[in-house]
Amino acid sequence: MYGMIALFDEQTEKRIQGVWEGLKQEGITSYAYDVSNREPHLTLASYSSLNVEAYIELMDSHYQTREVVNLAFNTLGTFIQSGTLFLSPTVSSGLRELHSEHHRIFEKFNDNPESLYLPDSWIPHCTLANRLSRKEMKDAFEYCTDTLKPIVGKIVEVALIELVTPSEVQIVHSVSLKEQKHLD
Template sequence: MAQTLEFFFDGEADAAVRGLWRRLSEAGVPGPARRRPHVMFAAAQSIPAATRKALREDLRLLSIPALWLSTLAAFDGTLVLTAVVDTELLAVHSAVHDVLAKRVKQPAAYYLPGSWVPHCTLAEGLEPAQMTTGFAALYPVGSIRASITEIVVVDTQTGEADVLRDLLEGT
């Protein structure tokens, strides 16, 4: 996907996830190629400027809940820490996708309502032996409370980030 909508964590949660990445690295399991711990709410080939503007307006009206990252899980060679799903989180996700509906090019089905599993990626592209090593290095993982500090559209090709809401700045 070329553009993603990512929710970034507060400093304490960011540091906790980076600590998990370090533990994986020390065990010989490669961490994710991406730069900041986050939960992805949407992905598409493109999220146009007009759609971003509409998202900015809607996101200002929403109360963004903290996430509880607590379940170590795996799918398709990817090791993740999943978030507890509650009605507040689903409401924000649904509101985001109400804005994106029919306004983005080639939305990724994995992130649509009803398919989405909110998670923070810990490692990707793992072989079965690496997955086993990764689980052993992290289990039991405990819970991480993650307050959201920024909501950003990221271009996965260039790394360019467009901040839609900065909760620390109040915008």
């Protein structure tokens, strides 16, 4: 299984990792540490199988000129009856464009017409915890509402990942996005 993910700037990454660490220290969940090499991210797309070489070639040609996308995480939420707690960014025009453009350009790779990551189904989110019991969800939600402040950051890189085993994910290829041009 493969995923296309958006990775954050270092400060945003550290803030989310701090939440993961706090949830672990509070004895609520060690979700973030269940998979080696897990990084805070937004999933843009997922694939059951993939022509990796062709995908990487298209990634390089498409994303080499793509600019960094600004993000603002202001929402803490859950998917109904999922046991998942997440941060959700404001769906800005930049984020919407990054996602929809990805699916338009990489459409030939889509092998799941029911994917929750397709443009009409996508709810952008960065998972803080997963597989929580009702009590763990309550505790995690309380911890996050007590400690979190809004996070303003950037998507600075996109990466193709592979789920190697249920407990290991590996970055197959990544492309750094260009800094935004400032008009003076």
